[in-house]
Amino acid sequence: MAYITTDKGVITLCNITNVVEFDKIEDGKVWVYYTVNNVLSQEHTDIFSLIPYSRAEEYQRITAINGNYINAQHEDTPSGSNLYPYKYAMLLSDDSFVVHDTGGNDSYLGESELLLMYAEIGGTVYFRFRTIQNSGGRYYDAFDIETSELISEWIERGAGDPYEEGGISGTGGGSGTFDGTGDAIGFPSLPTLSAVSTGFVTLYAPTLAQLNGLASYMWSGGFDIDTFRKLFADPMDVILGLSIVPVAVPISGAQDVKVGNISTGISMNKASTQYVNVDCGSLQVKEYWGSCLDYAPNSKCQIFLPYIGTRSIDIDEIMGKTIHVKYAVDILSGALVANIMCGSSVLYSFTGACASSIPVVSRDFTSIISSAIQIAGNIGMAVATGGLSTPVTAASAVQLGVAAGQTAMNVANSKPSVQHSGAVGGTSGMLSVQTPYLIFELPRQSLPKGYNTFGGYPANITLQLGTCSGFTKVEMIHLENIPATDAELNEIETLLKAGVIL
Amino acid sequence: MTVNISYNASEKNKLTKSFTLLTSLTGEMVNESSVTDPVLLIQNLTDSVVANMNYAEIVEFNRKYFITDIVHVRQNLYRVTLHVDVLSTYAEQIKNHSAVVSRQENKWNLYLDDGVFKTYQNPQIITKAFPSGFTTQNFVLAVAGG
Numbered sequence: 001m002a003y004i005t006t007d008k009g010v011i012t013l014c015n016i017t018n019v020v021e022f023d024k025i026e027d028g029k030v031w032v033y034y035t036v037n038n039v040l041s042q043e044h045t046d047i048f049s050l051i052p053y054s055r056a057e058e059y060q061r062i063t064a065i066n067g068n069y070i071n072a073q074h075e076d077t078p079s080g081s082n083l084y085p086y087k088y089a090m091l092l093s094d095d096s097f098v099v100h101d102t103g104g105n106d107s108y109l110g111e112s113e114l115l116l117m118y119a120e121i122g123g124t125v126y127f128r129f130r131t132i133q134n135s136g137g138r139y140y141d142a143f144d145i146e147t148s149e150l151i152s153e154w155i156e157r158g159a160g161d162p163y164e165e166g167g168i169s170g171t172g173g174g175s176g177t178f179d180g181t182g183d184a185i186g187f188p189s190l191p192t193l194s195a196v197s198t199g200f201v202t203l204y205a206p207t208l209a210q211l212n213g214l215a216s217y218m219w220s221g222g223f224d225i226d227t228f229r230k231l232f233a234d235p236m237d238v239i240l241g242l243s244i245v246p247v248a249v250p251i252s253g254a255q256d257v258k259v260g261n262i263s264t265g266i267s268m269n270k271a272s273t274q275y276v277n278v279d280c281g282s283l284q285v286k287e288y289w290g291s292c293l294d295y296a297p298n299s300k301c302q303i304f305l306p307y308i309g310t311r312s313i314d315i316d317e318i319m320g321k322t323i324h325v326k327y328a329v330d331i332l333s334g335a336l337v338a339n340i341m342c343g344s345s346v347l348y349s350f351t352g353a354c355a356s357s358i359p360v361v362s363r364d365f366t367s368i369i370s371s372a373i374q375i376a377g378n379i380g381m382a383v384a385t386g387g388l389s390t391p392v393t394a395a396s397a398v399q400l401g402v403a404a405g406q407t408a409m410n411v412a413n414s415k416p417s418v419q420h421s422g423a424v425g426g427t428s429g430m431l432s433v434q435t436p437y438l439i440f441e442l443p444r445q446s447l448p449k450g451y452n453t454f455g456g457y458p459a460n461i462t463l464q465l466g467t468c469s470g471f472t473k474v475e476m477i478h479l480e481n482i483p484a485t486d487a488e489l490n491e492i493e494t495l496l497k498a499g500v501i502l
Numbered sequence: 503m504t505v506n507i508s509y510n511a512s513e514k515n516k517l518t519k520s521f522t523l524l525t526s527l528t529g530e531m532v533n534e535s536s537v538t539d540p541v542l543l544i545q546n547l548t549d550s551v552v553a554n555m556n557y558a559e560i561v562e563f564n565r566k567y568f569i570t571d572i573v574h575v576r577q578n579l580y581r582v583t584l585h586v587d588v589l590s591t592y593a594e595q596i597k598n599h600s601a602v603v604s605r606q607e608n609k610w611n612l613y614l615d616d617g618v619f620k621t622y623q624n625p626q627i628i629t630k631a632f633p634s635g636f637t638t639q640n641f642v643l644a645v646a647g648g
Contacts, residue, residue, distance in 0.1 A: 204643040211641060240644035246636035261647060268643065281633030291612030298621075306636050325632055331642050355642070407620055435635030440628040443621035456605035458614035463606070466597030470607025477601035482592050485538060492588045492596065499605070500589060501516040502597075 185345035187326050194274030195332050201240065203271035203332060204257060205249035211242075213266045214257060236360060243355040245331050246307070246430060247276045271331065278327040280436050285318045293443055294319050300441040302420060305338045307429035308352035310420035310439070318342050318438075325436045329354060334426065338436075353425035455499070465502060473499040503562050504528050505542065510557035514568070517593045524551045537563050538586040546578050558584055566590045 195201040206214070218236065238259045252272035257264045287294040294315075301315040305325070321343040329336040334355020340348035420439065448454075456471045465472065474496040479489050505527045512519040527544060535541065540560065547555075558567045567584035575581050589596065603609070 200646065202645045202647065204645065206641050206643050208641070211643070214643075238646050240646055242641065242643050244639050245642050246639050248638050249640050249642060257643075257645065258647065259645065271642065278636060280635050283630055283632055285630075289612070292615045293619075293621075332644060354636075358641075407616075407618060430639070433635075434637065435631050437629050437631040440630070441625050442628060444624060444626055446620040446622050452607045452610075455618070456607045457610035457612060458616055459603045459606040459610045460614055461603055461606070461609060461611065462600055463603045463609060464598070464600045468603065468606060468609065471605070472603055472607070473605040474601040475604035477599060479599065481598075482595045484588065484592055488538060488586060488588045488592075491586075492592065495515060495589055496596075496601070499515065501513055 182345075185341075185347075187324075187339055187341060187346060188328065190273075190275040190277060190328060196271060196274050201332070202255075203249075203274065204255075204268040205251055205271050206268040210266055210268045214264060214268075217264045217266060218259070239360050241332075242358040242360050243334060244358065244430070245329070245334065245355050246434065247278055247329050247331065247354070249331055250276065274330060274332050276329045276331055278329060280325040280327065282322050282324040283438065284322050285320065285438070287320060288440075288442055293445070298443050302439040303340070303436060304420065304433060304439065305350055305352070305436050306432060306434050307336055307354040307425055308338055308350045311348075311350055313340070313348060315440075317347055323438070331355070352429070354429055356427040356430050468502045470501065471499060472502050473497065503531055503560065505544075506559040506561070507544075507547075507551060507555045508557040508559070509554045510568075515589065517589050517596060519557070519566075519587070519590050521557045524555055537565065540567070540584050542582045542584065543575070544580050544582055547580055552580065555582075557587075558582070560584075564591070 196203050218239075249269075250272045251269040253270060254267045255270040257266045257268050288299075292298060296314065296316050299315050300312075301318060302310050302312050303325075304310045324341040325338060326341070327336050327338050334353045334357075336352050336354050338348075338350045338352065339346045340350075342348070453471055456473060460475070465474075477493060477496060479493060482489060482492070484492065507524045507527065508521040509524055510519050510521040512521070525547070529544075532543075540563070542558075552572065555572070556569050558569055559565070560567065566587045568587050569582055570585045571581075571583035573581040573583075
């Protein structure tokens, strides 16, 4: 080998031009025979230690292995009047890199240096010596595996591909897990803490007769204002709210209604909890076509939810699945959430309000009316969207060569989206439909007789052509073992890709 | 050289064609000729053959041909231009090939977007109700204190 070890870790020799033989790799070092002045020496010397390549430390790049060439690259760094190779690395067969540091400016090296490029592929070692010129720039070196022919291209510093610093493309991907397992997302549980537990609020589920009795009491003279606990300026302030809710209120038993801790003598059923579930049941959504027409964008779906309104849902998420709607209702505030389970997971949650407030004092009535007016302003609003493709007009439909009619996707995209309802919360909700329902918009086919015989249906399947019958259109094929001319082969491929009848 | 003149009733893009032999001719190649696009000078063709012939086979070339042109040169002499029917000629070899088939008459996957399948502008609207909903109404009275 044409190298010796110096205290700088550099292994270089001067004026060595003869290739020597590789001996062995041992203890992480490469051992070779080298010649000096054409005299073969049989001494062994280590070249460098094999270390893992670290790109962060090495600014040189190894170009790709292509064909029979293994490219190594290094860059000269200027050092006074003499320029010496600073670092270079070589790719080894185990994807590790050998980093060789020449140590830079060393007058002992003289004007030329010999650098070893080494690689081991398939158990065979290849190596090459070359002489480095002393000038700034970059060498792109390669040597042929079979012939050891050295090819070297000198690139001046700054020249080359301006984008090369951004990285060279390579292979990638193929490491997907293909793990399609998921987690079921169930309906949420009702909250465990509620206002009725605090003692600050008591909820009653009175009958109409009981409400009549309480109203009579509140307006009667039997109310002793002196014994009224001074928590309220107005006894009516004790009544926090009276509403109608569209749910069955769970009760914990009858209780005397107290106003400001004063017994009214009116007994009402007390609500046991603030939150109630309303289960609207399940629907099995089945494919109508058994094809892509059942899915977006060809088909669409909306859902009407009582006390919420109409909402759009992704038909792809419900098709072929069981759809389960369950409401969680807060009977104190009237707020509710409709959770929609598609298959095994809740995919949609929509909020609304279901309590219809009954005015007890004048301010209640005012707020109720203003809320109703605001809700009324949203009803019936149509939102036109879509129109992504130009509708077929009469003029274009008769244009020569243009077939009339639109494909399923164009029809779906050209339709505006119309809102089927506005906000239907509170009293408005009680005036609306009380059962959820799905609204499907499905395409209506325009199918010429014998369509599949003329043009077939999409396949994207690898088939042996001999097993096919009828119209067949090929997308990809490799024609071989056919005693046809080149022109005939081209014509065969063209015809197969245009469609043939087998 | 043997040339079979026929009438082909099948589609041009059909792999295996159904043709009716009209006449079988023998002769010699006088000049050079393309194997894939030969031009034949044929004598003494009957009127019925001329009227119906659109297909040919040259046995020695091992190929079948479409008749692309018939020129009446002079009395009883026609110049017939042929172009090789590659599908029929190499039908057996083609059948042995596997290919990625994009469209097929009998083997398909309808979950692939067709791209050319047409629908009418008036979709069908279907509503489906859930089994139950809100079926009751009750008063709720909220009172401060216990």
